[in-house]
Amino acid sequence: MAERERIRITEVGPRDGLQNEARAVSTDVKVAFIDLLSASGVAEIEVSSFVSSRWVPQLGDASEVFARIQRRKGVTYSALVPNEQGLDAAMALASPPDKIAVFTAASETFSRKNTNATIAQTLERFAPVIRRSRDARKPVRAYISCAVACPYEGPTDPQNVRSVAGKLLDLGVDEIDLGDTIGVAAPSDIDLLYEGLAGLLKPGQTTLHLHDTRGTALTCAYRAFELGVRSFDSSCVGLGGCPYAPGASGNVATEDVVYMLEGMGVRTGVDLDRLVDCARLASTLVGHEVPSKYYRAAIGARSRASSAG
Amino acid sequence: MAERERIRITEVGPRDGLQNEARAVSTDVKVAFIDLLSASGVAEIEVSSFVSSRWVPQLGDASEVFARIQRRKGVTYSALVPNEQGLDAAMALASPPDKIAVFTAASETFSRKNTNATIAQTLERFAPVIRRSRDARKPVRAYISCAVACPYEGPTDPQNVRSVAGKLLDLGVDEIDLGDTIGVAAPSDIDLLYEGLAGLLKPGQTTLHLHDTRGTALTCAYRAFELGVRSFDSSCVGLGGCPYAPGASGNVATEDVVYMLEGMGVRTGVDLDRLVDCARLASTLVGHEVPSKYYRAAIGARSRASSAG
Numbered sequence: 001m002a003e004r005e006r007i008r009i010t011e012v013g014p015r016d017g018l019q020n021e022a023r024a025v026s027t028d029v030k031v032a033f034i035d036l037l038s039a040s041g042v043a044e045i046e047v048s049s050f051v052s053s054r055w056v057p058q059l060g061d062a063s064e065v066f067a068r069i070q071r072r073k074g075v076t077y078s079a080l081v082p083n084e085q086g087l088d089a090a091m092a093l094a095s096p097p098d099k100i101a102v103f104t105a106a107s108e109t110f111s112r113k114n115t116n117a118t119i120a121q122t123l124e125r126f127a128p129v130i131r132r133s134r135d136a137r138k139p140v141r142a143y144i145s146c147a148v149a150c151p152y153e154g155p156t157d158p159q160n161v162r163s164v165a166g167k168l169l170d171l172g173v174d175e176i177d178l179g180d181t182i183g184v185a186a187p188s189d190i191d192l193l194y195e196g197l198a199g200l201l202k203p204g205q206t207t208l209h210l211h212d213t214r215g216t217a218l219t220c221a222y223r224a225f226e227l228g229v230r231s232f233d234s235s236c237v238g239l240g241g242c243p244y245a246p247g248a249s250g251n252v253a254t255e256d257v258v259y260m261l262e263g264m265g266v267r268t269g270v271d272l273d274r275l276v277d278c279a280r281l282a283s284t285l286v287g288h289e290v291p292s293k294y295y296r297a298a299i300g301a302r303s304r305a306s307s308a309g
Numbered sequence: 310m311a312e313r314e315r316i317r318i319t320e321v322g323p324r325d326g327l328q329n330e331a332r333a334v335s336t337d338v339k340v341a342f343i344d345l346l347s348a349s350g351v352a353e354i355e356v357s358s359f360v361s362s363r364w365v366p367q368l369g370d371a372s373e374v375f376a377r378i379q380r381r382k383g384v385t386y387s388a389l390v391p392n393e394q395g396l397d398a399a400m401a402l403a404s405p406p407d408k409i410a411v412f413t414a415a416s417e418t419f420s421r422k423n424t425n426a427t428i429a430q431t432l433e434r435f436a437p438v439i440r441r442s443r444d445a446r447k448p449v450r451a452y453i454s455c456a457v458a459c460p461y462e463g464p465t466d467p468q469n470v471r472s473v474a475g476k477l478l479d480l481g482v483d484e485i486d487l488g489d490t491i492g493v494a495a496p497s498d499i500d501l502l503y504e505g506l507a508g509l510l511k512p513g514q515t516t517l518h519l520h521d522t523r524g525t526a527l528t529c530a531y532r533a534f535e536l537g538v539r540s541f542d543s544s545c546v547g548l549g550g551c552p553y554a555p556g557a558s559g560n561v562a563t564e565d566v567v568y569m570l571e572g573m574g575v576r577t578g579v580d581l582d583r584l585v586d587c588a589r590l591a592s593t594l595v596g597h598e599v600p601s602k603y604y605r606a607a608i609g610a611r612s613r614a615s616s617a618g
Binding site: 214 | 573606
């Protein structure tokens with residue numbers, strides 16, 4: 001398989017995962033977790049969010065985490081930045097993020113409830129963030145939440161996604177990250193999503209961000225792969241939960257994505273054994289059983305091997 | 310979508326699921342579970358196994374369960390039968406099973422360890438079971454375990470599956486049920502499996518029996534659907550575990566399969582709300598968190614609705 005077929009895995013457990021976990025995680029442990037992830041071979045790690053700690057207390061230590069992690073060559077370390085104040089904080093670091101992520105939504109109701117702003121207002125707010133990031137030669141990823149459905153409005157019209165994506169591209173973002181925020185997608189929804197973006201975005205210019213609330217995330221990733229998508233977000237052990245479905249799973253688990261793709265002969269660059277080391281740490285953080293199935297099978301195999309040995 | 314596109318769901322929770330659960334389940338509860346499943350709209354239910362209760366104590370009440378369940382028109386009630394004694398017991402019932410299932414493997418080592426017989430010996434043992442079932446106008450399903458990989462031998466050569474399937478067809482079975490017994494398949498393995506059967510078996514003549522040990526089962530079902538397979542085994546809430554991977558998931562969860570397919574506009578005949586009622590009962594039986602993600606999301610939604618109401 002040609003090098004261009006290599007998959008880009010962005011580990012979002014330290015940000016999207018922990019943000020949605022109830023139990024507080026110390027800065028020390030976050031740093032250890034991210035350093036282990038760096039060694040696993042993931043292409044990119046979303047380290048934290050420079051959002052007010054009033055809104056997301058779990059990520060209030062973004063600057064300290066960035067200051068203390070060991071940067072590994074070849075790994076991109078990104079941060080979510082909601083506004084110019086967040087960008088100021090991120091860029092003031094001795095080692096600022098390699099990449100800046102901003103977020104809006106394809107649903108007006110979700111945008112208003114989640115960020116207290118219309119979609120148009122979020123784009124206005126981002127314009128200087130995107131411009132300054134580009135001036136600093138930082139690539140910009142833009143999340144579009146509710147790309148498949150909204151918890152308030154129901155199914156999202158793919159033309160709404162197209163409209164928002166077009167405006168983000170006009171503002172100069174480098175990458176559009178399409179989020180199935182509430183984890184409802186069937187694989188056919190992935191077809192509709194990318195059909196709606198035809199001619200505007202090539203699959204190669206997008207990342208797919210799937211939540212596994214109803215068990216379909218890995219299948220949707222597979223369908224997207226069939227359609228040409230080569231960049232996926234995932235979280236170690238499936239950290240994250242879903243604020244709109246208590247008790248539900250979080251992001252699609254990195255181990256499961258990597259296991260499936262490598263099993264298909266597709267290269268991810270990720271070492272599954274090292275990923276299991278990350279997962280072992282992550283599974284101790286959350287105080288509940290973790291969703292990753294590959295991880296549980298691997299831990300079962302390791303414990304058998306050690307009791308046999 | 311044409312009627313022929315309708316999917317056949319065989320619920321194997323009462324047999325394959327419970328067989329691999331440690332906690333004993335009473336006959337009363339099994340009967341209640343199967344009666345609820347009958348009302349959910351699944352096409353077929355594998356009720357129990359007429360195997361010696363010395364080997365599978367959990368299913369030692371097969372005759373009582375068959376005697377007490379309420380048969381619902383349109384639902385096929387099947388039983389696993391390992392040998393002629395098992396068939397004698399099944400056929401002696403006032404209401405015998407509608408369908409008989411036999412099992413062999415595509416791996417010699419697995420066959421010997423699991424049934425103390427070579428593959429050839431299992432086929433000899435089944436010949437009279439199959440003949441007598443057909444004489445009694447009972448269709449016969451034959452399982453081929455380890456159709457993708459064996460816990461002892463590693464990956465299975467698809468030509469071994471083809472060879473065993475050919476012999477089973479010669480013996481007169483109506484349906485070949487291909488099992489990824491240890492739950493290792495990537496979707497590309499499903500391609501290899503059906504390529505190996507090309508010209509011998511049409512996808513429509515087979516059922517796929519997936520275990521979700523490493524999280525890939527639903528994706529493999531989706532890939533099989535793309536390849537034309539229209540019959541799947543699954544278990545309510547993903548009952549079952551895996552004896553070769555302690556702590557791992559069981560069969561692919563019926564709720565997740567149905568949610569995905571219905572989301573694609575494919576008819577399964579199954580009512581998801583009624584299935585959640587089955588799942589609620591099943592989840593109380595096993596003494597551990599259940600793997601089905603759709604179920605957890607649905608229960609979360611129901612509890613929110615009731616606390617809001």
